[in-house]
Amino acid sequence: xxxxxxxxxxxxxxxxxxxxxxxxxxxxxxxxxxxxxxxxxxxxxxxxxxxxxxxxxxxxxxxxxxxxxxxxxxxxxxxxxxxxxxxxxxxxxxxxxxxxxxxxxxxxxxxxxxxxxxxxxxxxxxxxxxxxxxxxxxxxxxxxxxxxxxxxxxxxxxxxxxxxxxxxxxxxxxxxxxxxxxxxxxxxxxxxxxxxxxxxxxxxxxxxxxxxxxxxxxxxxxxxxxxxxxxxxxxxxxxxxxxxxxxxxxxxxxxxxxxxxxxxxxxxxxxxxxxxxxxxxxxxxxxxxxxxxxxxxxxxxxxxxxxxxxxxxxxxxxxxxxxxxxxxxxxxxxxxxxxxxxxxxxxxxxxxxxxxxxxxxxxxxxxxxxxxxxxxxxxxxxxxxxxxxxxxxxxxxxxxxxxx
Numbered sequence: 001x002x003x004x005x006x007x008x009x010x011x012x013x014x015x016x017x018x019x020x021x022x023x024x025x026x027x028x029x030x031x032x033x034x035x036x037x038x039x040x041x042x043x044x045x046x047x048x049x050x051x052x053x054x055x056x057x058x059x060x061x062x063x064x065x066x067x068x069x070x071x072x073x074x075x076x077x078x079x080x081x082x083x084x085x086x087x088x089x090x091x092x093x094x095x096x097x098x099x100x101x102x103x104x105x106x107x108x109x110x111x112x113x114x115x116x117x118x119x120x121x122x123x124x125x126x127x128x129x130x131x132x133x134x135x136x137x138x139x140x141x142x143x144x145x146x147x148x149x150x151x152x153x154x155x156x157x158x159x160x161x162x163x164x165x166x167x168x169x170x171x172x173x174x175x176x177x178x179x180x181x182x183x184x185x186x187x188x189x190x191x192x193x194x195x196x197x198x199x200x201x202x203x204x205x206x207x208x209x210x211x212x213x214x215x216x217x218x219x220x221x222x223x224x225x226x227x228x229x230x231x232x233x234x235x236x237x238x239x240x241x242x243x244x245x246x247x248x249x250x251x252x253x254x255x256x257x258x259x260x261x262x263x264x265x266x267x268x269x270x271x272x273x274x275x276x277x278x279x280x281x282x283x284x285x286x287x288x289x290x291x292x293x294x295x296x297x298x299x300x301x302x303x304x305x306x307x308x309x310x311x312x313x314x315x316x317x318x319x320x321x322x323x324x325x326x327x328x329x330x331x332x333x334x335x336x337x338x339x340x341x342x343x344x345x346x347x348x349x350x351x352x353x354x355x356x357x358x359x360x361x362x363x364x365x366x367x368x369x370x371x372x373x374x375x376x377x378x379x380x381x382x383x384x385x386x387x388x389x390x391x392x393x394x395x396x397x398x399x400x401x402x403x404x
Contacts, residue, residue: 014049016040016063045150045242049235055227058162060238066154070162070234073198075226080194086128086397087196088119089165089356091349091365092139097390099155115394123159127401131196131360132160132237134167134203135352141240141247153241162234166195168323168355170205172288173295175321180299183309189299195323195359200226200233252344259335260342267338280335281315284328319380322358329376330354330369357384361400364393 007027014021019038023031040046050059051072058070074081090098100107101116108116122128136156143149178190193199201213214232216225240247262283266276285292292314296306309317319325330350334340349369357363357373363386365373373386387393 009053012051012053014039016044016047041239041243043243043245044239045244046239051231055231058231058234060235062154062242064150066158068154068157068238070157070238071198072162072227072234073200073230075223081198082129082194082196083126085126086362086400087360088128088130088362088364088393088397089133089353089360090130091353091363091369092136093366094364094390095136095140095156096152098159099152102155103151109391111389111391115390118394118398119390120159122397122401123161128397129161129163129196130159131163131165132156132203133165133352133356135348137203137237137241138247138249138348141243142249144246146244146246149246150242150244157238157241162198162237163196164198164203164237165352165356166193166197166199166202167205167208168351169208171195171355171359172321172324172327172351173205173208173291175324176292177295177299179317179321180296180301180306180309183305184299184301186300195355198230200230203233203237253347255347256342256344259346263335263340263342266335273336276336277332278315280332281328283335284318284331285310285314322380322382323355325380326354326358326373326376326382327351329379330372333372333375357386358382360384362387362393362397364388364390 005026007025007029009023010026011024012021013024014035016038018032019035021033021035023033025031045062045064046060047063048061050061051057056072056074058072060068060070062068071081097108097112098116098119101113102120105113119128119130123130140149140153140156143152174192178192181187181189193202204211204213206213214229214236216228220228266279269276269279271279292310293306296309301309315328318328327350330353334342334346349365353363353365353369353373354376357377361384363373363384365386365388367388370386370388377384377386385393385396387396
């Protein structure tokens with residue numbers, strides 16, 4: 001009687017050149033299934049996609065020969081795939097610095113190159129994660145220079161390895177929603193979820209951005225459906241980031257102009273800082289009025305209770321929320337500084353950095369945002385460490401990693 005094990009499939013490959021799906025077996029043999037049509041657009045930079053049968057790891061290979069490894073989420077038994085890893089959030093300009101460290105080293109200092117190498121090594125060793133956000137994807141894909149856009153996108157993808165920050169706007173809504181649920185007694189409706197995650201529905205919120213995620217066929221059993229959706233989401237993220245066609249930026253929302261007018265008006269008012277803070281709170285509540293109303297309704301908070309909360313408790317409660325509370329503090333800090341000049345990118349920076357600093361272990365960003373972030377963290381009593389330079393951050397991270 002033969003004791004040889006039956007050969008098993010060890011790798012599944014989608015190959016662009018042959019327009020086929022390749023099943024590689026443990027005995028070295030292959031089976032090829034021709035695809036009726038190629039899923040790769042002409043502008044796609046991807047050549048092959050490899051995935052293990054366990055669907056826990058994706059390897060994407062570009063036409064230039066670059067490899068991108070993505071961890072994939074697990075549906076059951078792994079609520080915290082971070083497994084104790086530190087979360088280090090990089091502002092867009094710091095991703096550019098790391099990209100230059102590997103692709104144009106003459107453009108950065110030796111200290112920055114050394115820091116970039118340390119961060120990359122710690123990612124491989126699964127000691128830290130460098131999550132990507134929707135802000136990173138937006139800022140990267142709208143760059144004009146195709147070569148630089150590819151290098152930067154590749155850097156973000158290879159070092160984030162599929163880790164992402166949940167949509168910052170959704171995270172803020174979750175904070176509000178769960179507070180309203182507690183107030184209305186509807187604890188079963190709370191929807192708080194990990195902010196740094198591999199989840200396929202995290203990067204862009206369907207509720208906030210009026211978009212639909214891919215859904216697996218209803219005939220798929222739940223585990224396979226989840227894995228299919230996760231694989232599709234990961235592949236789409238990689239393909240979008242590296243596509244040769246630039247993504248056009250969205251329209252100017254007028255947010256910067258609105259804040260500039262408010263800052264200029266506030267500078268002229270004969271008010272002390274506490275009075276100005278109350279005025280800024282009113283400005284903030286007006287700005288997010290739709291979010292407040294929608295989340296109160298979703299939590300089934302009675303109208304009278306909502307009115308009471310707005311008039312008497314909103315400011316104190318928001319102060320307790322890591323993401324929205326930090327955003328409020330940054331808004332206060334900037335509006336209280338006389339002569340503040342608002343830029344179009346300030347909204348993106350403030351929303352994503354406040355969310356990151358509210359939940360991550362480390363944040364690295366430019367001085368323009370570091371100072372108001374640190375000021376807000378001190379006021380809220382949060383312990384996130386914020387740095388301006390990669391080298392400083394790497395030293396601090398190394399010290400934490402060395403602590404037993």
